[in-house]
Amino acid sequence: MATKTELDGAPPPSAASAAAAASLAKDMSNIFWAVGFYWVISISMVFVNKTLLSSPTGKIDAPFFITWYQCLVTVVVVYAMGQAGVADVPKFELRPQVVRQMVSLSVVFTCMIVFNNLCLKYVEVSFYQVARSLTIVFNVIFDFVVLGQVTSLPAMGCCALVVSGFLLGNDQELRWSMQGVIFGVASSFFVAMNSIMVKKKFRLVDNNSWKMTLYNNVNATFLFLPLIVLSGELNVVATAPNVRTVQFWALMTAGGFLGVAISFATATQINYTSPLTHNVSATAKAAAQTVLALGIYRNPITVLGGVSVAVVLTGSLSYTLVRRAEMRSKAAAEEAERVAAAAEDNVRPLVMNEAPRA
Numbered sequence: 001m002a003t004k005t006e007l008d009g010a011p012p013p014s015a016a017s018a019a020a021a022a023s024l025a026k027d028m029s030n031i032f033w034a035v036g037f038y039w040v041i042s043i044s045m046v047f048v049n050k051t052l053l054s055s056p057t058g059k060i061d062a063p064f065f066i067t068w069y070q071c072l073v074t075v076v077v078v079y080a081m082g083q084a085g086v087a088d089v090p091k092f093e094l095r096p097q098v099v100r101q102m103v104s105l106s107v108v109f110t111c112m113i114v115f116n117n118l119c120l121k122y123v124e125v126s127f128y129q130v131a132r133s134l135t136i137v138f139n140v141i142f143d144f145v146v147l148g149q150v151t152s153l154p155a156m157g158c159c160a161l162v163v164s165g166f167l168l169g170n171d172q173e174l175r176w177s178m179q180g181v182i183f184g185v186a187s188s189f190f191v192a193m194n195s196i197m198v199k200k201k202f203r204l205v206d207n208n209s210w211k212m213t214l215y216n217n218v219n220a221t222f223l224f225l226p227l228i229v230l231s232g233e234l235n236v237v238a239t240a241p242n243v244r245t246v247q248f249w250a251l252m253t254a255g256g257f258l259g260v261a262i263s264f265a266t267a268t269q270i271n272y273t274s275p276l277t278h279n280v281s282a283t284a285k286a287a288a289q290t291v292l293a294l295g296i297y298r299n300p301i302t303v304l305g306g307v308s309v310a311v312v313l314t315g316s317l318s319y320t321l322v323r324r325a326e327m328r329s330k331a332a333a334e335e336a337e338r339v340a341a342a343a344e345d346n347v348r349p350l351v352m353n354e355a356p357r358a
């Protein structure tokens with residue numbers, strides 16, 4: 001006799017369970033590859049730039065030129081992807097009015113990547129995360145000064161944890177560089193400023209992150225030119241022996257490709273997980289990057305120096321979790337108010353139309 005499931009045309013429980021298991025396995029596989037792809041691209045980008053900026057065998061003392069070339073490669077790659085229709089990248093289009101309106105953001109973007117690379121040039125990769133850890137603090141400051149938003153006490157506590165890790169790390173770093181720390185703080189400042197300005201300018205590029213990347217990098221290629229000339233890097237590039245090697249240009253070009261790939265990797269990781277999971281993954285990646293740097297470069301580190309990295313990462317992750325919980329609570333409260341208002345609007349006509357009693 002046929003079962004009810006068979007009569008209804010639905011697969012038997014065993015088949016449904018197998019399909020669910022296969023779907024779950026596929027989802028887990030996608031998550032694994034998305035997270036792994038992000039980790040590989042992000043860590044590779046840091047080590048490639050470190051090699052170009054301060055490796056005894058692969059560097060040239062021209063950080064502006066290096067960053068300019070990578071921005072140029074990014075423009076070329078995004079153009080090619082748009083022409084080929086890869087990953088929903090729009091075709092190359094520059095509107096003069098938008099270019100002018102984007103200049104202020106592009107200046108901030110240029111400062112962000114310049115100070116980021118200068119920080120990486122002067123500090124060890126194992127200290128890199130600590131040197132640039134004040135982005136969250138600047139985010140809180142800008143939220144209050146620019147947007148008028150007050151940060152909660154739990155979030156402020158997370159910021160205090162990050163600051164304490166930053167101070168401890170500076171005290172314990174054995175190869176401490178004042179230049180590197182100053183550039184790291186400046187990088188944190190402009191990273192926070194960039195996030196604020198991106199929100200304001202995003203509509204100009206039709207809320208498309210690829211167009212944002214294109215406009216910023218096109219503007220940056222022009223903004224870097226006077227910096228290269230005034231800093232004397234043209235002479236450095238012309239006389240540096242490394243410039244004549246294939247390895248140097250391969251690393252330079254790889255850095256540009258990785259700059260594009262990190263945008264795609266970030267979007268892919270968020271797509272297969274969530275923004276919160278992405279932040280957790282980025283924090284774990286930073287820890288793995290620190291351990292990997294210690295193994296590769298063999299730079300000395302104290303126990304408290306290692307603790308400072310852990311404190312900074314813990315504070316950053318805690319801030320993410322606290323802000324996420326606050327956003328959910330706010331959304332739930334707004335939804336409750338909306339439902340209550342809708343219910344009140346539905347009840348009012350009934351009361352008004354009710355016939356008076358004799």
